[in-house]
Amino acid sequence: MKEYVQSLAPDKLTPFAGHPFRIRDDASMDELTESIRAYGVLSPLLARPKGEGYELVSGHRRRAAAIKLGLATVPVLVREMSDDEAVILMVDSNLQRENLLPSEKAFAYKMKLDALKHQGKTTSSQVGTKMRSDEQIAAQVADSRMQIQRYIRLTNLVKPLLDMVDEGRIAFSPAVELSYLTREQQAYLLDSIDQEDATPSLSQAIRMKKLSQQGKLTPEVIYAVLTEEKPNQKEQVRIKTESLRKYFPSSYSAEQMERAILKLLEERYRAKHRGQER
Secondary structure (H helix, E strand, O other): EEEEEEEEEEHHEEEEOOOOOOOOOOOHHHHHHHHHEEEEOOOEEEEEEOOOOOEEEEEEHHHHHHHHHHOOEEEEEEEEEOOHHHHHHHOOOOOOOOOOHHHHHHHHHHHHHHHHHHHOOOOEEEEEEEOHHHHHHOOOOOOOHHHHHHHHHHOOHHHHHHHHHHOOOOOHHHHHHHHHOOOOHHHHHHHHHHHHOOOHHHHHHHHHHHHOOOOOOOOOHHHHHHHHHOOOOOOOOOOOHHHHHHOOOOOHHHHHHHHHHHHHHHHHHHHHHHHOOO
Protein backbone atom coordinates (compact mmCIF):
# COMPACT_ATOMS: atom_id res chain seq x y z
CA MET A 1 0.00 0.00 0.00
CA LYS A 2 1.65 3.22 -1.15
CA GLU A 3 1.69 6.05 1.41
CA TYR A 4 3.68 9.18 2.25
CA VAL A 5 3.46 12.25 4.49
CA GLN A 6 2.96 15.61 2.77
CA SER A 7 2.20 19.17 3.88
CA LEU A 8 -1.09 20.31 2.35
CA ALA A 9 -3.34 23.35 2.68
CA PRO A 10 -6.30 22.32 4.92
CA ASP A 11 -8.84 23.99 2.64
CA LYS A 12 -7.57 21.85 -0.25
CA LEU A 13 -8.60 18.64 1.52
CA THR A 14 -12.09 17.59 0.44
CA PRO A 15 -14.24 16.28 3.34
CA PHE A 16 -15.15 12.61 3.04
CA ALA A 17 -18.26 12.02 0.95
CA GLY A 18 -21.24 11.24 3.20
CA HIS A 19 -19.21 11.87 6.37
CA PRO A 20 -21.82 11.17 9.10
CA PHE A 21 -20.01 12.79 12.04
CA ARG A 22 -20.69 16.41 12.91
CA ILE A 23 -18.03 18.95 13.84
CA ARG A 24 -19.44 20.65 16.93
CA ASP A 25 -18.35 24.06 18.16
CA ASP A 26 -18.09 22.84 21.75
CA ALA A 27 -15.60 22.75 24.64
CA SER A 28 -13.80 19.75 23.16
CA MET A 29 -13.33 21.61 19.87
CA ASP A 30 -12.05 24.66 21.74
CA GLU A 31 -9.48 22.48 23.54
CA LEU A 32 -8.33 20.95 20.26
CA THR A 33 -8.01 24.38 18.64
CA GLU A 34 -5.98 25.73 21.56
CA SER A 35 -3.73 22.66 21.51
CA ILE A 36 -3.05 23.13 17.79
CA ARG A 37 -2.45 26.84 18.35
CA ALA A 38 0.16 26.02 20.99
CA TYR A 39 1.84 22.92 19.58
CA GLY A 40 0.70 22.57 15.97
CA VAL A 41 -0.89 19.47 14.43
CA LEU A 42 1.01 16.68 16.16
CA SER A 43 -0.76 13.76 14.48
CA PRO A 44 -1.00 13.80 10.65
CA LEU A 45 -4.42 13.80 9.06
CA LEU A 46 -5.24 10.84 6.81
CA ALA A 47 -6.28 11.38 3.19
CA ARG A 48 -6.30 9.53 -0.11
CA PRO A 49 -5.66 10.76 -3.64
CA LYS A 50 -8.91 11.39 -5.47
CA GLY A 51 -9.21 13.01 -8.87
CA GLU A 52 -7.04 16.12 -9.02
CA GLY A 53 -6.81 16.46 -5.23
CA TYR A 54 -7.18 14.64 -1.93
CA GLU A 55 -10.16 13.32 0.02
CA LEU A 56 -9.92 13.51 3.81
CA VAL A 57 -10.51 10.16 5.54
CA SER A 58 -9.62 10.99 9.15
CA GLY A 59 -8.96 14.32 10.84
CA HIS A 60 -12.01 16.45 10.00
CA ARG A 61 -11.93 18.19 13.41
CA ARG A 62 -8.19 18.92 13.10
CA ARG A 63 -8.81 20.30 9.59
CA ALA A 64 -11.59 22.58 10.89
CA ALA A 65 -9.36 23.81 13.73
CA ALA A 66 -6.47 24.46 11.32
CA ILE A 67 -8.74 26.48 9.02
CA LYS A 68 -10.05 28.46 12.01
CA LEU A 69 -6.48 29.24 13.04
CA GLY A 70 -5.49 30.19 9.50
CA LEU A 71 -2.72 27.58 9.19
CA ALA A 72 -1.17 27.51 5.74
CA THR A 73 -0.50 23.76 5.77
CA VAL A 74 -1.06 20.66 7.90
CA PRO A 75 0.79 17.31 7.84
CA VAL A 76 -1.18 14.69 5.95
CA LEU A 77 -0.54 10.97 5.59
CA VAL A 78 -1.58 10.29 2.00
CA ARG A 79 -2.49 6.67 1.41
CA GLU A 80 -3.93 4.92 -1.62
CA MET A 81 -7.03 2.96 -0.65
CA SER A 82 -10.27 1.69 -2.13
CA ASP A 83 -13.68 3.24 -1.40
CA ASP A 84 -14.54 0.41 1.03
CA GLU A 85 -11.20 0.65 2.83
CA ALA A 86 -11.64 4.42 3.16
CA VAL A 87 -15.16 4.07 4.61
CA ILE A 88 -14.02 1.52 7.20
CA LEU A 89 -11.06 3.66 8.28
CA MET A 90 -13.20 6.81 8.41
CA VAL A 91 -15.83 5.14 10.60
CA ASP A 92 -13.34 3.38 12.88
CA SER A 93 -11.44 6.62 13.53
CA ASN A 94 -14.62 8.32 14.81
CA LEU A 95 -16.76 5.65 16.51
CA GLN A 96 -14.86 5.89 19.79
CA ARG A 97 -15.74 9.58 20.22
CA GLU A 98 -17.89 10.48 23.23
CA ASN A 99 -21.44 11.82 22.99
CA LEU A 100 -22.15 10.54 19.48
CA LEU A 101 -25.66 11.38 18.31
CA PRO A 102 -28.01 8.51 17.36
CA SER A 103 -27.98 9.71 13.73
CA GLU A 104 -24.16 9.69 13.66
CA LYS A 105 -23.98 6.11 14.89
CA ALA A 106 -26.83 5.07 12.58
CA PHE A 107 -25.20 6.26 9.36
CA ALA A 108 -21.70 5.25 10.49
CA TYR A 109 -22.80 1.69 11.21
CA LYS A 110 -24.66 1.51 7.90
CA MET A 111 -21.70 2.80 5.90
CA LYS A 112 -19.29 0.34 7.53
CA LEU A 113 -21.69 -2.60 7.22
CA ASP A 114 -22.25 -1.87 3.53
CA ALA A 115 -18.48 -1.60 2.98
CA LEU A 116 -17.78 -4.90 4.73
CA LYS A 117 -20.51 -6.64 2.76
CA HIS A 118 -19.20 -5.16 -0.47
CA GLN A 119 -15.71 -6.41 0.33
CA GLY A 120 -17.15 -9.82 1.07
CA LYS A 121 -14.74 -10.21 3.95
CA THR A 122 -15.34 -12.12 7.16
CA THR A 123 -13.10 -12.91 10.09
CA SER A 124 -12.77 -16.20 11.94
CA SER A 125 -12.95 -16.39 15.71
CA GLN A 126 -12.27 -20.12 15.54
CA VAL A 127 -11.11 -22.39 12.76
CA GLY A 128 -13.99 -22.80 10.34
CA THR A 129 -16.20 -20.26 12.15
CA LYS A 130 -17.03 -17.11 10.18
CA MET A 131 -18.46 -13.92 11.66
CA ARG A 132 -21.23 -11.88 10.07
CA SER A 133 -20.37 -8.32 9.10
CA ASP A 134 -22.50 -6.89 11.91
CA GLU A 135 -20.85 -9.30 14.36
CA GLN A 136 -17.46 -7.95 13.26
CA ILE A 137 -18.61 -4.42 14.07
CA ALA A 138 -20.13 -5.50 17.40
CA ALA A 139 -16.80 -7.08 18.41
CA GLN A 140 -15.17 -3.64 18.12
CA VAL A 141 -17.80 -1.41 19.81
CA ALA A 142 -20.00 -1.37 22.91
CA ASP A 143 -23.21 -2.11 20.98
CA SER A 144 -24.47 -5.64 20.30
CA ARG A 145 -25.20 -6.96 16.80
CA MET A 146 -28.95 -6.45 17.34
CA GLN A 147 -28.42 -2.93 18.68
CA ILE A 148 -26.31 -2.07 15.64
CA GLN A 149 -29.16 -3.24 13.38
CA ARG A 150 -31.59 -1.12 15.42
CA TYR A 151 -29.39 1.95 14.96
CA ILE A 152 -29.24 1.31 11.21
CA ARG A 153 -33.06 1.26 11.13
CA LEU A 154 -32.95 4.98 12.07
CA THR A 155 -31.52 5.81 8.64
CA ASN A 156 -35.03 5.12 7.29
CA LEU A 157 -36.46 8.07 9.22
CA VAL A 158 -37.09 11.35 7.43
CA LYS A 159 -34.67 14.05 8.61
CA PRO A 160 -37.08 16.05 10.82
CA LEU A 161 -37.96 12.89 12.79
CA LEU A 162 -34.30 11.88 13.03
CA ASP A 163 -33.50 15.39 14.30
CA MET A 164 -36.07 14.85 17.06
CA VAL A 165 -34.28 11.64 18.04
CA ASP A 166 -30.95 13.51 18.22
CA GLU A 167 -32.60 16.22 20.33
CA GLY A 168 -34.11 13.67 22.73
CA ARG A 169 -37.69 14.57 21.83
CA ILE A 170 -38.32 11.05 20.50
CA ALA A 171 -36.79 8.17 22.43
CA PHE A 172 -34.63 5.58 20.70
CA SER A 173 -36.99 2.57 20.93
CA PRO A 174 -40.09 4.37 19.57
CA ALA A 175 -37.90 5.82 16.80
CA VAL A 176 -36.86 2.33 15.70
CA GLU A 177 -40.53 1.30 15.38
CA LEU A 178 -41.42 4.50 13.50
CA SER A 179 -38.66 3.77 10.97
CA TYR A 180 -40.93 1.08 9.48
CA LEU A 181 -43.51 3.69 8.44
CA THR A 182 -43.47 4.88 4.84
CA ARG A 183 -42.04 8.33 4.18
CA GLU A 184 -45.55 9.58 3.43
CA GLN A 185 -46.82 8.24 6.76
CA GLN A 186 -43.86 9.82 8.53
CA ALA A 187 -44.78 13.15 6.93
CA TYR A 188 -48.34 12.80 8.26
CA LEU A 189 -46.93 11.94 11.69
CA LEU A 190 -44.78 15.08 11.64
CA ASP A 191 -47.87 17.18 10.91
CA SER A 192 -49.64 15.64 13.91
CA ILE A 193 -46.60 16.14 16.17
CA ASP A 194 -46.39 19.81 15.19
CA GLN A 195 -50.10 20.27 15.64
CA GLU A 196 -50.34 18.63 19.07
CA ASP A 197 -46.80 19.18 20.38
CA ALA A 198 -46.75 15.51 21.37
CA THR A 199 -44.51 12.59 20.38
CA PRO A 200 -45.36 8.87 20.25
CA SER A 201 -44.73 6.55 23.17
CA LEU A 202 -43.24 3.12 22.51
CA SER A 203 -46.65 1.42 22.58
CA GLN A 204 -48.08 4.00 20.17
CA ALA A 205 -45.12 3.61 17.81
CA ILE A 206 -45.50 -0.19 17.86
CA ARG A 207 -49.20 0.16 17.04
CA MET A 208 -48.46 2.58 14.17
CA LYS A 209 -45.91 0.14 12.74
CA LYS A 210 -48.42 -2.74 12.89
CA LEU A 211 -51.18 -0.63 11.30
CA SER A 212 -48.74 0.47 8.58
CA GLN A 213 -47.89 -3.14 7.77
CA GLN A 214 -51.61 -3.89 7.56
CA GLY A 215 -52.19 -0.95 5.20
CA LYS A 216 -54.46 0.78 7.72
CA LEU A 217 -52.32 3.72 8.85
CA THR A 218 -54.14 6.73 7.41
CA PRO A 219 -53.50 10.36 8.48
CA GLU A 220 -56.66 10.18 10.59
CA VAL A 221 -55.49 7.02 12.36
CA ILE A 222 -52.04 8.53 13.01
CA TYR A 223 -53.67 11.55 14.63
CA ALA A 224 -56.03 9.40 16.69
CA VAL A 225 -53.21 7.19 18.00
CA LEU A 226 -50.94 10.14 18.80
CA THR A 227 -53.60 12.10 20.67
CA GLU A 228 -55.01 9.26 22.74
CA GLU A 229 -54.49 9.67 26.46
CA LYS A 230 -51.41 7.79 27.62
CA PRO A 231 -51.73 5.59 30.75
CA ASN A 232 -50.75 7.45 33.93
CA GLN A 233 -50.29 10.57 31.85
CA LYS A 234 -49.17 13.45 34.06
CA GLU A 235 -49.08 17.15 33.42
CA GLN A 236 -45.71 18.14 32.00
CA VAL A 237 -43.82 21.35 31.41
CA ARG A 238 -42.50 21.31 27.84
CA ILE A 239 -39.56 23.43 26.72
CA LYS A 240 -38.36 23.00 23.16
CA THR A 241 -34.75 21.81 23.01
CA GLU A 242 -33.75 24.53 20.55
CA SER A 243 -34.81 27.18 23.13
CA LEU A 244 -32.21 25.80 25.57
CA ARG A 245 -29.32 25.18 23.15
CA LYS A 246 -27.71 28.61 23.60
CA TYR A 247 -27.24 27.92 27.32
CA PHE A 248 -25.40 24.60 26.92
CA PRO A 249 -22.47 23.15 24.94
CA SER A 250 -23.65 21.85 21.56
CA SER A 251 -22.51 18.34 22.54
CA TYR A 252 -25.12 18.15 25.36
CA SER A 253 -28.02 15.76 24.81
CA ALA A 254 -31.56 16.59 25.97
CA GLU A 255 -31.05 14.31 28.99
CA GLN A 256 -27.84 16.13 29.97
CA MET A 257 -29.57 19.49 29.72
CA GLU A 258 -32.45 18.22 31.87
CA ARG A 259 -30.06 16.98 34.57
CA ALA A 260 -28.18 20.29 34.57
CA ILE A 261 -31.40 22.31 34.88
CA LEU A 262 -32.68 20.14 37.75
CA LYS A 263 -29.33 20.47 39.53
CA LEU A 264 -29.46 24.27 39.26
CA LEU A 265 -33.05 24.33 40.55
CA GLU A 266 -32.08 22.08 43.47
CA GLU A 267 -29.16 24.37 44.37
CA ARG A 268 -31.44 27.42 44.16
CA TYR A 269 -34.04 25.69 46.35
CA ARG A 270 -31.44 24.81 49.01
CA ALA A 271 -29.93 28.29 48.98
CA LYS A 272 -33.38 29.81 49.45
CA HIS A 273 -34.19 27.60 52.44
CA ARG A 274 -30.79 28.21 54.02
CA GLY A 275 -31.53 31.94 53.84
CA GLN A 276 -34.92 31.43 55.51
CA GLU A 277 -33.35 29.50 58.40
CA ARG A 278 -30.97 32.34 59.33
